[in-house]
Amino acid sequence: MVLDIKNVSKNFGGIHALKNVSFSIKQGEIYGLIGPNGAGKTTMFNLITNIFEPSSGDIIFDSQTITGLKSHKITEKGICRTYQNIRLFSQMTALKNVMVGGHSRSSSGVFSSVFRTKKQREEEIQLNQKAEDLLELVGLLEHKDTLAENLAYGQQRRLEIARAMASNPKLLLLDEPAAGMNEKETDSLYDLIKMIQSKGITVLIIEHDMPLVMKLCDRITVLNFGEKLAEGTPTEIQNNEAVIEAYLGKEEEYESA
Amino acid sequence: MLDFINPYYLQIGSFILINILLAVSVYVPLSSGQLSLGSAGFMGIGAYTSALLTINFDLPIFLGVLAGACLAGILGIIVGLPSLRLTGVYLAIATLGLGEVIRVIFVNWESLTRGSIGLTGVPQIGRELLNLVRGFGFEPSMIGLKNNQFVFLLVFILLFLIVLATIWFVVRQQNSRVGRSFSSIQMDEKAAESMGINIMYFKVLSFAQGAFLAGLAGALFAHVMGYISPSDFSYHRAVEILIFTVFGGSEVIIGSVFGAIFLTLMPELLRFVSEYRYIIYGIMLVILMAVRPQGILDIHLLGRFKGIKRSKGGMR
Ligand SMILES: Nc1ncnc2c1ncn2[C@@H]1O[C@H](COP(=O)(O)OP(=O)(O)OP(=O)(O)O)[C@@H](O)[C@H]1O
Ligand SMILES: [Mg+2]
Numbered sequence: 001m002v003l004d005i006k007n008v009s010k011n012f013g014g015i016h017a018l019k020n021v022s023f024s025i026k027q028g029e030i031y032g033l034i035g036p037n038g039a040g041k042t043t044m045f046n047l048i049t050n051i052f053e054p055s056s057g058d059i060i061f062d063s064q065t066i067t068g069l070k071s072h073k074i075t076e077k078g079i080c081r082t083y084q085n086i087r088l089f090s091q092m093t094a095l096k097n098v099m100v101g102g103h104s105r106s107s108s109g110v111f112s113s114v115f116r117t118k119k120q121r122e123e124e125i126q127l128n129q130k131a132e133d134l135l136e137l138v139g140l141l142e143h144k145d146t147l148a149e150n151l152a153y154g155q156q157r158r159l160e161i162a163r164a165m166a167s168n169p170k171l172l173l174l175d176e177p178a179a180g181m182n183e184k185e186t187d188s189l190y191d192l193i194k195m196i197q198s199k200g201i202t203v204l205i206i207e208h209d210m211p212l213v214m215k216l217c218d219r220i221t222v223l224n225f226g227e228k229l230a231e232g233t234p235t236e237i238q239n240n241e242a243v244i245e246a247y248l249g250k251e252e253e254y255e256s257a
Numbered sequence: 258m259l260d261f262i263n264p265y266y267l268q269i270g271s272f273i274l275i276n277i278l279l280a281v282s283v284y285v286p287l288s289s290g291q292l293s294l295g296s297a298g299f300m301g302i303g304a305y306t307s308a309l310l311t312i313n314f315d316l317p318i319f320l321g322v323l324a325g326a327c328l329a330g331i332l333g334i335i336v337g338l339p340s341l342r343l344t345g346v347y348l349a350i351a352t353l354g355l356g357e358v359i360r361v362i363f364v365n366w367e368s369l370t371r372g373s374i375g376l377t378g379v380p381q382i383g384r385e386l387l388n389l390v391r392g393f394g395f396e397p398s399m400i401g402l403k404n405n406q407f408v409f410l411l412v413f414i415l416l417f418l419i420v421l422a423t424i425w426f427v428v429r430q431q432n433s434r435v436g437r438s439f440s441s442i443q444m445d446e447k448a449a450e451s452m453g454i455n456i457m458y459f460k461v462l463s464f465a466q467g468a469f470l471a472g473l474a475g476a477l478f479a480h481v482m483g484y485i486s487p488s489d490f491s492y493h494r495a496v497e498i499l500i501f502t503v504f505g506g507s508e509v510i511i512g513s514v515f516g517a518i519f520l521t522l523m524p525e526l527l528r529f530v531s532e533y534r535y536i537i538y539g540i541m542l543v544i545l546m547a548v549r550p551q552g553i554l555d556i557h558l559l560g561r562f563k564g565i566k567r568s569k570g571g572m573r
Contacts, residue, residue: 070455072454072455090444092441100437100454101452104452113429116429123434
């Protein structure tokens, strides 16, 4: 198992954002986390990356407990994320954004940076190359010198993925990557995520675009009011009475997905 | 001969250079999103440390200055750590308070600092340098300069080299992993942390670097002036330093340089209107902040010269 969520709960004052949720993600899977607005999906990401600590329960990554570890340490361990409400470094170029993403895989400090030691120069060249490769992967290489804030919405979402990829994650967390994308962009996002999977990276994705989720995911957990409602393959989830009731609705529009 | 080497102009030039260091001492913490008004206080630490060491222990000026800057830097680390919880105006107010505490200590620790009278007889860099070159059998008259012309010229050149080295350091650092970390923290601290950046380390680093630079400027100030008193490091000074950076443009280092040059020169150039000059100064600041809150120079303006592609990404 790459990630083990064990009986995790999170309370914000009186709000139970998550109640005793457990699931496990296998190496190389694309795992979906779905559910209605306010179900606690983003909160789960915030707990995994320790923006908040869980009120109870354990999060185990690569057979190690990461509960309570500092966010930047978790990134070093190999988990990186994107945000539902895009959080790029808006005044930096696309290239620099991705290079910042590579921070945890580089080491130059003040001295070597100021005096441009041989190691530092090699590291910068490599980082630059890696960033360009990732920009190419997400189709933004031609915009590498554009400030992030000047990119179109869909481009910003893909830039966030490239930035997260620069940290060489073993587990990539995507929070609604298709939000605000048109059909064409969503299609290329599908290809991108599949490509990421083919590199051996495990993906945990939150998404409201059901056709995309059903097509993309190997397994899915459904959250509802902070509780786990169901877990299973896309087919199982689409035929689960409780899920249809609470989230998917009665229509059969996802059958063909 | 060589009358254009005017001690008065060189003196102003030296103040400009010290003010550039001070402006950069605000710029560096700001580049990681920390608005510090502690520069006057750190400047005082550097000045008093170096002055006391050189007066009481005959330490060479060079070592005194280094000690002053380092002590300010260390204090920057000590203060920077608890200040991590503070952002924006709260940090500004806290650091302004710190500066006042430091000043009050200078005023009250009379046995050491001679209180508000201040320290006189601080060894002057210019004279030391003159003695040094005389030791090699050199006399200013050999190149047609009067002694005081030569002294002011040497001080100016020395400060110029220090400023150049500082700017070089900051620019090189900026275009590197460290500088990228600073700006990412400035733009979005949470996202920066998610990208694996130890924000505590980098924030304290930039804060301490700012404190070191302010301490360096203060120590140099002491040895250029020859006397210092607590009022040199009051909150008026803190605000003045902040204005250099904000006026010139806080997003780019060249803004700090420009702000320090322009605002140090302006009162001198406006001497002919004597008492009105600070009114003009004030009005100018008000207009600037209303029209151009980011300061005179910013990336966009510099981008016009450098040709950064800005609009290529299309609409939003
Ligand atoms: N920092 C916080 N403080 C207080 N309450 C919070 C906080 N973060 C989330 N919540 C609450 O926790 C619940 C779950 O929120 P969360 O953002 O995880 O939902 P979500 O499943 O991501 O929803 P959406 O699909 O709209 O993004 C909501 O009721 C929300 O108001
Ligand atoms: Mg959410």
